[in-house]
Amino acid sequence: MTEELNSFPQVLTIAGTDSGGGAGIMADLKTFQMQHVFGTAVVVAVTAQNTLGVQDSFLLPLEMVDAQFASLASDFKIKACKTGMLGDAAHVHQVALNLQKYDFGPVTIDPVMVAKGGAPLLSQDAIATVKNELLPLANLITPNLPEAEALTGIKATSEQEYPQLARSLQKMGVENVLIKGGHSNAEVVRDYALLADGTDFWVSSPRTHTNRTHGTGDTLAAAITAQLALGHTLSEAIKIGKQYVTKAIEQTIQVGHGHGPLNHWVKVD
Numbered sequence: 001m002t003e004e005l006n007s008f009p010q011v012l013t014i015a016g017t018d019s020g021g022g023a024g025i026m027a028d029l030k031t032f033q034m035q036h037v038f039g040t041a042v043v044v045a046v047t048a049q050n051t052l053g054v055q056d057s058f059l060l061p062l063e064m065v066d067a068q069f070a071s072l073a074s075d076f077k078i079k080a081c082k083t084g085m086l087g088d089a090a091h092v093h094q095v096a097l098n099l100q101k102y103d104f105g106p107v108t109i110d111p112v113m114v115a116k117g118g119a120p121l122l123s124q125d126a127i128a129t130v131k132n133e134l135l136p137l138a139n140l141i142t143p144n145l146p147e148a149e150a151l152t153g154i155k156a157t158s159e160q161e162y163p164q165l166a167r168s169l170q171k172m173g174v175e176n177v178l179i180k181g182g183h184s185n186a187e188v189v190r191d192y193a194l195l196a197d198g199t200d201f202w203v204s205s206p207r208t209h210t211n212r213t214h215g216t217g218d219t220l221a222a223a224i225t226a227q228l229a230l231g232h233t234l235s236e237a238i239k240i241g242k243q244y245v246t247k248a249i250e251q252t253i254q255v256g257h258g259h260g261p262l263n264h265w266v267k268v269d
Contacts, residue, residue: 006077009037009229012104013222014095015084015112016045016057016121022261023049023215024084028222030264034244035226040076042068044095045087051214051256054121059087062094069098079229082108082221083134089126096133106139106228109174110221111147127151136173140234142221143169144180159190166194176234178224182216193238203239205246212252212260219262220245243268 013028025041032039048056081104086092113122149155152168166177175196181189187207194200223244227237248262255261
């Protein structure tokens with residue numbers, strides 16, 4: 001009876017808050033809700049943030065991060081999880097320790113480094129900790145182009161180099177890689193997926209010219225995490241997540257004066 005009561009698909013986001021509601025844990029929980037999974041959260045950082053930028057941020061004490069992990073592990077049956085903003089090397093290390101301690105299913109790493117408005121969300125010294133401690137624990141990493149370049153040290157001048165970036169990330173220990181192409185100037189946004197078994201594929205969408213793209217990366221990683229918890233294969237989860245984000249950008253809502261949020265209410269046929 002206890003198992004039946006705890007059988008609904010449950011997922012976890014490990015990240016920072018966004019007081020403006022468009023990115024971070026707020027975007028993740030909205031996405032989880034729309035994907036019909038139950039969302040939980042470990043708050044690593046709190047930000048004072050709106051569509052105009054990040055005005056301030058505060059990293060929670062490491063003990064509080066540990067306490068949240070322990071609390072969730074003692075009650076919930078989490079089937080998949082993701083990370084977002086982790087702040088600095090100490091917090092990346094602590095998150096990695098907890099992911100080794102508790103089995104929360106496949107781990108999707110969204111290596112959030114810079115906010116849409118340009119504010120840094122990961123210290124420079126933490127990049128090495130992400131590479132050395134977090135990536136080997138990951139089932140999937142979903143960097144945008146600047147993040148992939150920062151992690152690999154490879155400067156990509158065209159889409160033809162995405163496979164090289166992905167292979168370099170795999171060599172760091174992560175099984176599956178999704179390089180997001182949103183930072184290119186092309187009219188078709190193409191993301192490149194390289195899976196653990198060596199198969200690869202592209203997912204594409206027409207570019208929507210809008211500044212209402214705040215939280216795009218968080219939303220995509222959250223949608224993939226939700227779909228994995230629902231039992232989809234990784235390739236299916238990536239394609240469903242891409243569809244959801246594309247629609248959420250296309251069917252925009254007018255919120256804020258700057259880089260506005262996605263329409264998380266959107267429904268994909």
